Amino acid sequence: MKSFDSSLISSHTDHLIDLAIAEDIGSGDITTNHLPDPLARGRGKIVAKEPAVVAGLEIAKRTFEKFEPDVDFSSNFRDGDSVSAGDVIAEINCSMRTLLTGERIALNFLQRLSGIATNVRSYVEELKDEKIRLVDTRKTVPGWRVLEKYAVRVGGAHNHRMGLYDGVLIKDNHIEAFGGIKNAIDHIRKQVSHLIKIEIETSDLNEVNQALNAGADVIMLDNMGLEEIRAAVDLINGQAIVEVSGRVCKTDLKRLAKTGVDIVSVGALIHAAVFVDISMRITPSS
Amino acid sequence: MKSFDSSLISSHTDHLIDLAIAEDIGSGDITTNHLPDPLARGRGKIVAKEPAVVAGLEIAKRTFEKFEPDVDFSSNFRDGDSVSAGDVIAEINCSMRTLLTGERIALNFLQRLSGIATNVRSYVEELKDEKIRLVDTRKTVPGWRVLEKYAVRVGGAHNHRMGLYDGVLIKDNHIEAFGGIKNAIDHIRKQVSHLIKIEIETSDLNEVNQALNAGADVIMLDNMGLEEIRAAVDLINGQAIVEVSGRVCKTDLKRLAKTGVDIVSVGALIHAAVFVDISMRITPSS
Amino acid sequence: MKSFDSSLISSHTDHLIDLAIAEDIGSGDITTNHLPDPLARGRGKIVAKEPAVVAGLEIAKRTFEKFEPDVDFSSNFRDGDSVSAGDVIAEINCSMRTLLTGERIALNFLQRLSGIATNVRSYVEELKDEKIRLVDTRKTVPGWRVLEKYAVRVGGAHNHRMGLYDGVLIKDNHIEAFGGIKNAIDHIRKQVSHLIKIEIETSDLNEVNQALNAGADVIMLDNMGLEEIRAAVDLINGQAIVEVSGRVCKTDLKRLAKTGVDIVSVGALIHAAVFVDISMRITPSS
Amino acid sequence: MKSFDSSLISSHTDHLIDLAIAEDIGSGDITTNHLPDPLARGRGKIVAKEPAVVAGLEIAKRTFEKFEPDVDFSSNFRDGDSVSAGDVIAEINCSMRTLLTGERIALNFLQRLSGIATNVRSYVEELKDEKIRLVDTRKTVPGWRVLEKYAVRVGGAHNHRMGLYDGVLIKDNHIEAFGGIKNAIDHIRKQVSHLIKIEIETSDLNEVNQALNAGADVIMLDNMGLEEIRAAVDLINGQAIVEVSGRVCKTDLKRLAKTGVDIVSVGALIHAAVFVDISMRITPSS
Amino acid sequence: MKSFDSSLISSHTDHLIDLAIAEDIGSGDITTNHLPDPLARGRGKIVAKEPAVVAGLEIAKRTFEKFEPDVDFSSNFRDGDSVSAGDVIAEINCSMRTLLTGERIALNFLQRLSGIATNVRSYVEELKDEKIRLVDTRKTVPGWRVLEKYAVRVGGAHNHRMGLYDGVLIKDNHIEAFGGIKNAIDHIRKQVSHLIKIEIETSDLNEVNQALNAGADVIMLDNMGLEEIRAAVDLINGQAIVEVSGRVCKTDLKRLAKTGVDIVSVGALIHAAVFVDISMRITPSS
Amino acid sequence: MKSFDSSLISSHTDHLIDLAIAEDIGSGDITTNHLPDPLARGRGKIVAKEPAVVAGLEIAKRTFEKFEPDVDFSSNFRDGDSVSAGDVIAEINCSMRTLLTGERIALNFLQRLSGIATNVRSYVEELKDEKIRLVDTRKTVPGWRVLEKYAVRVGGAHNHRMGLYDGVLIKDNHIEAFGGIKNAIDHIRKQVSHLIKIEIETSDLNEVNQALNAGADVIMLDNMGLEEIRAAVDLINGQAIVEVSGRVCKTDLKRLAKTGVDIVSVGALIHAAVFVDISMRITPSS
Secondary structure, eight states, X not given: OOOOOGGGTTHHHHHHHHHHHHHHHTTOOTTGGGOSOTTOEEEEEEEESSOEEOOOHHHHHHHHHHHOTTOEEEOSOOTTOEEOTTXXXXXXXXXXXXXXXXXXXXXXXXXXXXXXXXXXXXXXXXXXXXXXXXXXXXXXXXXXXXXXXXXXXXXXXXXXXXXXXXOEEEOHHHXXXXXXXXXXXXXXXXXXXXXXXXXXXXXXXXXHHHHHHTTOSEEEEESOOHHHHHHHHHHHTTSSEEEEESOOOGGGHHHHHHTTOSEXXXXXXXXXXXXXXXXXXXXXXX | OOOOOGGGTTHHHHHHHHHHHHHHHTTOOTXXXXXSOTTOEEEEEEEESSOEXXXXXXXXXXXXXXXXXXXXXXXSOOTTOEEOTTOEEEEEEEEHHHHHHHHHHHHHHHHHHHHHHHHHHHHHHHTTTOXXXXXXXXXXXXXXXXXXXXXXXXXXXXXXXXXXXXXXXXXXXXXXXXXXXXXXXXXXXXXXXXXXXXXXXXXXXXXXXXXXXXXXXXXXXXXXXXXXXXXXXXXXXXXXXXXXXXXXXXXXXXXXXXXXXXXXXXXXXXXXXXXXXXXXXXXXXX | OOOOOGGGTTHHHHHHHHHHHHHHHTTXXXXXXXXXXXXXXXXXXXXXXXXXXOOOHHHHHHHXXXXXXXXXXXXXXXXXXXXXXXXXXXXXXXXXHXXXXXXXXXXXXXXXXXXXXXXXXXXXXXXXXXOOEEEOXXXXXXXXXXXHHHHHHHHTOBOOOSSTTSOEEEOHHHHHHHTSHHHHHHHHHHHSOTTBOEEXXXXXXXXXXXXXXXXXXXXXXXXXXXXXXXXHHHHHTTSSEEEEESOOOGGGHHHHHHTTOSEEEOTHHHXXXXXXXXXXXXXXXX | OOOOOGGGTTHHHHHHHHHHHHHHHTTOOTTGGGOSOTTOEEEEEEEXXXXXXXXXXXXXXXXXXXHOTTOEEEOSOOTTOEEOTTOEEEEEEEEHHHHHHHHHHHHHHHHXXXXXXXXXXXXXXXXXXXXXXXXXXXXXXXXXXXXXXXXXXXXXXXXXXXXXXXXXXXXXXXXXXXXXHHHHHHXXXXXXXXXXXXXXXXXXXXXXXXXXXXXOSEEEEESOOHHHHHHHHHHHTTSSEEEEESOOOGGGHXXXXXXXXXXXXXTHHHHTOOOOOEEEEEEEOO | OOOOOGGGTTHHHHHHHHXXXXXXXXXXOTTGGGOSOTTOEEEEEEEESSOEEOOOHHHHHHHHHXXXXXXXXXXXXXXXXXXXXXXXXXXXXXXXHHHHHHHHHHHHHHHHHHHHHHHHHHHHHHXXXXXXXXXXXXXXXXXXXXXXXXXXXXXXXXXXXXXXXXXXXXXXXXXXXXXXXXXXXXXXXXXXXXXXXXXXXXXXHHHHHHHHHTTOSEEXXXXXXXXXXXXXXXXXXXXXXEEXXXXXXXXXXXXXXXXXXXEEXXXXXXXXXXXXOEEEEEEEOO | OOOOOGGGTTHHHHHHHHHXXXXXXXXXXXXXXXXXXXXXXXXXXXXXXXXXXXXXXXXXXXXXXXXXXXXXEEOSOOTTOEEOTTOEEEEEEEEHHHHHHHHHHHHHHHHHHHHHHHHHHHHHHHTTTOOOEEEOOSOOOTTOHHHHHHHHHHHTOBOOOSSTTSOEEEOHXXXXXXXXXXXXXXXXXXXXXXXXXEEEEESSHHHHHHHHHTTOSEEEEESOOHHHHHHHHHHHTTSSEEEEESOOOGGGHHHHHHTTOSEEEOTHHHHTOOOOOEEEEXXXXX
């Protein structure tokens, strides 16, 4: 499992932390601002309350640094590690103020991102020993695309395109507007960068055949049954990458993998993930 | 059910739509940008694929307006209305470009906000005929606080404080730092605005008693059992507002309500909500 | 007097410093940019030219740090301290460039904030030995709300609500729109967070009585005479917090305090404050 | 009196209105948001409560437009007009919501800007029939430079430089750093744009003489007495523009003007101005 | 030639116009602000002073709209059209103020973008009747990437990747870090989205062979001579897309095309383009 | 040659670096993000590939610091120094990641700014031993005004005004709108700061004469021939600064200088500059 991708802490991510601070603290933390000793030091322990795959350590650290640049944030884990209930995910030494004011924001990031990574990992484990690649979709919480897709990678799956700018996916509505599958692919191929692959959505074998003849790089089989999927894989026969899409249950994944498709995309990796239970224990430093 | 709170479309919310557009479209929608007829018109129907409580209509509309200011967006529903699978939630008439490029962003907003409202409504229905007030917490997705708390109201529940700035909640860690419950309340009362109530977290009857004597406006009973809650309600006897907090299951709510507490706060209203299934059908206009 | 509230140096305050730098320096300081020795060091002494209550030291420091992160800024005073004409409020050691370019911006912050704190202190001294709480209003310079209300606290008075979001104040226009005092309070109580108190404006004893019966948390007596105020205090008799508002002269404060009202709000604390005279002496370092 | 300079409503000014809305409304106007009829219409009359010179009408209008783009805002006055107590400065027809929520922000802009214009006008009237030009300084409230200097022009006086970027003013500290008056002027003249005049601060006749010989475009007489000023004017004899600076009382202005100096700069035009009393009366529309 | 891609007028582009206005106008246009009649109307004609390919009409229009939302901007041309010296590219009817203040900013956009399109067109004409695709590089003016690459398309060439996010290009330094060509391709293929093609830089036939065996989608021949290029094309034999890179002169293009390579990338399309001469004639409207 | 003007690294410049990073890296560098050893160190050498005048070292350094705050960036040159092909302009020691990801952005800044400085220097050398001052114009790439004008100074020429805010230049269109040269100058003189000089454009000796009589500070001779310029210089005879403008070839400069005009403005200093060839060599650190 590779270490956290520090390039995430880009201006975009930083901006989200700023938004979070603004929305939570606004004109000031009117409870903590009145602490009798504003310089009192404390120690916070971030503790898993249920089994989880950790994601977001670097962002949690960055959140506390926004309040206190030289905060001491340490962890025995890295993003992608599994933790059990009771494990101390990270320890923070800094002022009590920073701990009390920053706690909820840091936890919200960790709980959301670890929630996704944990959810993804459960799908990934279904598919171990299979060659199929599990990918996410663009069904994400607005403003969180880069972070949520990062958590998918942390969980062990892969990303589909990041957005409308880095991959062509021609859907049924596009096909109609372009006047057929061949026209659509030809027209777009002429325009887009030679580094971009073209994927096209198909709903039956006839369309799969057209896509193949038009030279699609990737063919998506949308909402097809297992039989039809197998037939499509046979028809395509390695001449294009094959992706299956639609409402896929976790329990169907293994059978799907056996059909020989290359890729399965599952929106629920992100959009059905919920917070994992993580909390913080604060104690004064002696 | 009151109409959508248009003040939500503030600079903050607008900013989130801009972020969503930036992250999804970036340097351009390389599929739709190459449509043969960039002026072709179309009609989009946003359709519920499962029963839901609608939330976010105004934001969905605003999203399309970002691409085409005079888009025609109409709906027979208002935020807070229940819809069934198959119901057309809204209809949009504009260019095919705007429909194809804006679809996913608008749906992501609608699916997230309706997901929360639908989740909240299921809790609210558990509590109908009860006087207890159901409220949310600060466990929210960073950057989404105002919107998620709006969806809670749409679903029929209430908001706890928006952030650290508009309510005092003295937790166990604060109490220790202030040197006891009485000191904490006295000290803070002297500093904060006379319009702000002071809530304090208690973990047993002894602390409840101290809180009461110190003149707390709201007393939170944290992780107490039903028996202890009843005893606390008796002890407090109307001299302070009583809030119950902790991991509360939906099925426990009714019994909790019978204890006479005024308020129950449930983080899962927001943090355990998932997308509801809503999609869009696009057809060319004749 | 507590130390400067460092949480003020939030992104909001930082943003105001950036605005100040942009508006003053723009495309460059065309006098100082041409110094023969751009590395020459200097010492600046910020000196009070008249008696004042100091406010804004942290912001002045932060302003210089924007130009030179490791500037040496020291002071024998803290926000809230009284200084006499001639006192050296702070000393700055850094490059001559930073001193010459940053001087006016830092002084503008200090002179404005100390101006408010000094003005507030003169009111506070009128009221020493009285229990009444002196508070500000929302009559502030746009963009400066958080800072100006900070200076009020530094001067020794208290804040009313920060804005429209953290307190309910029902004015005569609201009452009419809601259909009476009781309707207004009932309706709003049902909607707002249980942590928010409800204040209502009254103009005579009849309205005070209605407010009392409707369960207002705070009753504002607007533009009443001393006799009427005393009668209102008697009528309310501790069942609500009593606030007096209107054009209050400093010389009336003491008499007002004797009536037994809890709070007096004075917009002039902020909006009638002017710069105190503070300047900077710069000398080259040997 | 010329009409309001609409170029003021630039992105900078717009930004200040946005800041003001953010700081006052934040997560929502919790009083007005609960109006029973969110569509109810109303009329607001902005009324002078004391004699004033109006400034900021366009900004007040723009503030209401932020809430309701097609608000009907009309006025019989223009910036720079004098009004008496009781005059209706402007009338606004729009929703009650917009009136109630926007009132304080719009008034804060109007009261601050009109406060400056009114203060300036009182100085200008002292100087009518005199040729001397009255100008402001850089002692302004951070973030408000452009607006405050606009109000100075509205009041009838002139602006000194806007900031450090559009004029050279060599002060005593600069002179020392450059190694004398002549060196400073020569060095800077070689560097700055040929469109920028060079002003230099002098404290006695000897320095005036050096400045003159070095070819200064503008010579500032800093803190000199009337006698010395007259001698300096004689010495300079039209070869440079002469500016007087220092703590100048309004009552000294006339005598100063008689000395023949061209310009007098008075920081108090801006930094000693306070809010003028302006309020709003709201009534429901039938 | 297709119409202007209106999606360019995104928040990014808009932001660049705002920057341009801020840097040129700052605290105000001190010449035009003093026009005796601020409402006077005028007509501006934007005229080509030399032959050019037009690019940027929509941005020029948007620039004037920033000053006057209902400006009347019309043109007989579309981006990509060729114009001759003397042709009126666009006509603008609005206030004299808007014309005088906005002129230079609008022209700067038009001159820069048309300069690129004109430069690109001259390369494209060299290559007409050839199948080779001419593409740009990432050598662009910071902040202008999206606009400059748009102008390349307007001129008739294509874009290479937009940035580091939408295409993989493995250069010699990467190869070393990954431990060889095969390792690099294998490792990256496993990680990136299945919609992204992988391009690798090669410097001789041996590396071309390795790239081919490792399954590269695109093979870049870096700084090779014509002979070596022909040999590489033979070796690759349609199994990968072939791109030639390096300092390519316009006069070499035709010979290069005959080698059978698919793509030639030329940084000079953008980085060696200069302003074309375009000016504006302003006349008052009767 | 003075050292780099560090005040350039203002929020404005910083903002341009952020834009450049956003446009090039977006959601992530998908090649470099997958380096097997994300901590591997490397050394980059920035090398001139052709003779050049260096400009932008501080910005290049700042660009790498955005990725890695403690990057080790060193150089034997300063902005304004001439380098030969092969010279190592700077050396950077940091992680391979930072080198590979930041390379193109840093080079784009350096190549653009050095391109301008190099172009300017070639003009400056034409004029050595002449007293005439060579200045730029407002024909700049939008968003780059401050940087491009900085590069002009680095190259050895001077700046005309930065924008519309720091100098008055009355052009033919203004003259018509003001009703003649005298009216224009009188009217504007009454309004603008006494520190701003007034320049007026003239097209023949008659207009020169009017400008002189109206007291213009600077007279621009627009598109006049050498004979007419000489006559204008005689006529003006030192009573105003004389500037020549229009399409001036580098080879005409010397003759122009001999006419005795004070200033020649050449837009091509900036708008006809192209990238100089600078590249980076990266090697792993042992």
